Amino acid sequence: MSVMEGRTTSALLYLDGVHVSFDGFHAINNLSLTLEPGEMRAIIGPNGAGKTTMMDIITGKTKPDEGTVLFDGMIDLTRLDETHIAELGIGRKFQKPTVFESQTIEDNLLLALNVDHSVKGTLFWRGSRDESERIDRVLETIRLTDARNRLAGSLSHGQKQWLEIGMLLAQDPKLLLVDEPVAGMTDVETHQTAELLKEINKEKTVMVVEHDMTFVRELGVKVTCLHEGTVLAEGTIDQVSSNERVIEVYLGR
Amino acid sequence: MTPHILTRSLDRSATVFLVVVAGLGVLIPLSNLLLPSGSALQVPTYLVALFGKYACYAILALSIDLIWGYCGILSLGHGAFFALGGYAMGMYLMRQIGSRGVYGNPILPDFMVFLNYPALPWYWHGFDMFWFAALMVVLVPGLLAFCFGWLAFRSRVTGVYLSIITQAMTYALLLAFFRNDFGFGGNNGLTDFKDILGFNVQADGTRAALFALSCLALIVAFLICRAVVTSKLGKVLIAIRDAESRTRFLGYRVESYKLFVFTLSACMAGVAGALYVPQVGIINPSEYAPGNSIEAVIWVAVGGRGTLVGAALGAVVVNYAKTYFTSGPLAPYWLFMLGALFILVTLLLPKGIVGTFNAWRESRKATEKANAESAALEDGVGEPKPAE
Ligand SMILES: Nc1ncnc2c1ncn2[C@@H]1O[C@H](COP(=O)(O)OP(=O)(O)OP(=O)(O)O)[C@@H](O)[C@H]1O
Ligand SMILES: [Mg+2]
Numbered sequence: 001m002s003v004m005e006g007r008t009t010s011a012l013l014y015l016d017g018v019h020v021s022f023d024g025f026h027a028i029n030n031l032s033l034t035l036e037p038g039e040m041r042a043i044i045g046p047n048g049a050g051k052t053t054m055m056d057i058i059t060g061k062t063k064p065d066e067g068t069v070l071f072d073g074m075i076d077l078t079r080l081d082e083t084h085i086a087e088l089g090i091g092r093k094f095q096k097p098t099v100f101e102s103q104t105i106e107d108n109l110l111l112a113l114n115v116d117h118s119v120k121g122t123l124f125w126r127g128s129r130d131e132s133e134r135i136d137r138v139l140e141t142i143r144l145t146d147a148r149n150r151l152a153g154s155l156s157h158g159q160k161q162w163l164e165i166g167m168l169l170a171q172d173p174k175l176l177l178v179d180e181p182v183a184g185m186t187d188v189e190t191h192q193t194a195e196l197l198k199e200i201n202k203e204k205t206v207m208v209v210e211h212d213m214t215f216v217r218e219l220g221v222k223v224t225c226l227h228e229g230t231v232l233a234e235g236t237i238d239q240v241s242s243n244e245r246v247i248e249v250y251l252g253r
Numbered sequence: 254m255t256p257h258i259l260t261r262s263l264d265r266s267a268t269v270f271l272v273v274v275a276g277l278g279v280l281i282p283l284s285n286l287l288l289p290s291g292s293a294l295q296v297p298t299y300l301v302a303l304f305g306k307y308a309c310y311a312i313l314a315l316s317i318d319l320i321w322g323y324c325g326i327l328s329l330g331h332g333a334f335f336a337l338g339g340y341a342m343g344m345y346l347m348r349q350i351g352s353r354g355v356y357g358n359p360i361l362p363d364f365m366v367f368l369n370y371p372a373l374p375w376y377w378h379g380f381d382m383f384w385f386a387a388l389m390v391v392l393v394p395g396l397l398a399f400c401f402g403w404l405a406f407r408s409r410v411t412g413v414y415l416s417i418i419t420q421a422m423t424y425a426l427l428l429a430f431f432r433n434d435f436g437f438g439g440n441n442g443l444t445d446f447k448d449i450l451g452f453n454v455q456a457d458g459t460r461a462a463l464f465a466l467s468c469l470a471l472i473v474a475f476l477i478c479r480a481v482v483t484s485k486l487g488k489v490l491i492a493i494r495d496a497e498s499r500t501r502f503l504g505y506r507v508e509s510y511k512l513f514v515f516t517l518s519a520c521m522a523g524v525a526g527a528l529y530v531p532q533v534g535i536i537n538p539s540e541y542a543p544g545n546s547i548e549a550v551i552w553v554a555v556g557g558r559g560t561l562v563g564a565a566l567g568a569v570v571v572n573y574a575k576t577y578f579t580s581g582p583l584a585p586y587w588l589f590m591l592g593a594l595f596i597l598v599t600l601l602l603p604k605g606i607v608g609t610f611n612a613w614r615e616s617r618k619a620t621e622k623a624n625a626e627s628a629a630l631e632d633g634v635g636e637p638k639p640a641e
Contacts, residue, residue, distance in 0.1 A: 111500075
């Protein structure tokens, strides 16, 4: 690991020796993982492996009992709250799509834009050309332009997933954490989502959790397999899926 | 406020509401003062005072709707802010009595003489000046709400837990204000007011003016609420209500938003209480009773939370029913009726009166649009379909 001035790692995201337990149950066990700037990483692992919990730790929802979590080599994420971490440029899509159901799709994106988020700023907010253009572009990307004035609650499950990815785009973060983006999508939609994430990855660092192996294969990136809160295997999808321990975990003992 | 904010915040129901309140605010006082008493169109003074009370309740309801309907904060202690505003006004009115009290003490209100107070407590100073009292009407509830909210929201107390501690807050104030040595007249509270700004509080003209002012305050409170909920901040509030943690992950400081609306709402409740007191002629600790705050929440539920107009309407409708029933043979059953009303509304009209009406209007609009579209389609083919 290279030591740079002021920073201990070149990685954008650096987790080392992280432990979390819930009432004595060790959800995350000595987890170490690094993500280089510009990288896209796929995370796989059986149910309950701790994938979502890992994202909770990175985004400040869960505080680890032990371990280091650094963003950009020097920012200790374990000391910050969700709002602060979001402001640093870490965006997140939830496993269960969470959009603001009683508001329009356009308003969902408007809320996600990374502009002034202070009370005063929003109270006296007046839209700008730049903002509406950005919203238009995101709507285009997620193919919801025609539905812009519909309530987000009326969208299908797959469309909600896309809207949430759109919100991530509007947020314009440095690092995107995407939890199970293709759950509930058709094959075509899954393929489109893979294309979209690859497109996003041209500019941003992305971490994707997914169970769908065809999708992971299509992404064609380095894969990390988690099991019982720790890294079981890391490498290309072929390396990981032929790893004996991984097969054992997936097939059950 | 810029015209931009005005146009944005006035939709049809908001405009209707404002016109009605402004109309009543002008016509009722005029009818009371100018028409000969006993004429069919003359509104008697006791009704003017009663309507004035409703207007104050409507402001309280708006303040609750702002936090509950738009931000999901269910305060079951908003009566406390109302009562604090009321007490601040009551203190001013007490100081106006001067030497006209039973004991004729020029400085000390009667209850202090009776309880052998050697001098005016420090926190009563300044209340002989109207501007100071008016400031306190807003400041005291606002400050309490700010401190309370700062502690509660920063510790992320939400939902039922928050509701319970707001109840505890108003209950604690109830107990404190009951005490004679607390300096606010104990059990009896503050009463026997003589004048306000030099005008006799009992006079018809004063009552009519107070009513008109209450309507004006209701209009201003409504406009403030509309400006808030139609701004981008309003969208953030709804986002917090519907998915609080999602809002945090987008980089919003949820506790600041809650603190802002909670404090604003408390200030509005304080103003409502201050207008209420001279019209009913008394303020006592029973205003802090937890039941009062719960009743106010029921008004909002009945009228329709998250609609503002509904909250105000609910306050008037429920209080009219209360006035009607508690003055008849059904009086002992009023609380049961209120409870039943709440259960019925929750089960049958979960969106309240205005919410249900809006939903109905929207669905009708949608079917009309669909009909028009299908008619247009049919036109293209040939025979128009008869309307259903
Ligand atoms: N707040 C919590 N309290 C208690 N246990 C928790 C909590 N959050 C997660 N867990 C537990 O930690 C383990 C890891 O959960 P996590 O949601 O991270 O798994 P996952 O890998 O995302 O699984 P899935 O593929 O099903 O989404 C699970 O056994 C879960 O029950
Ligand atoms: Mg998960």
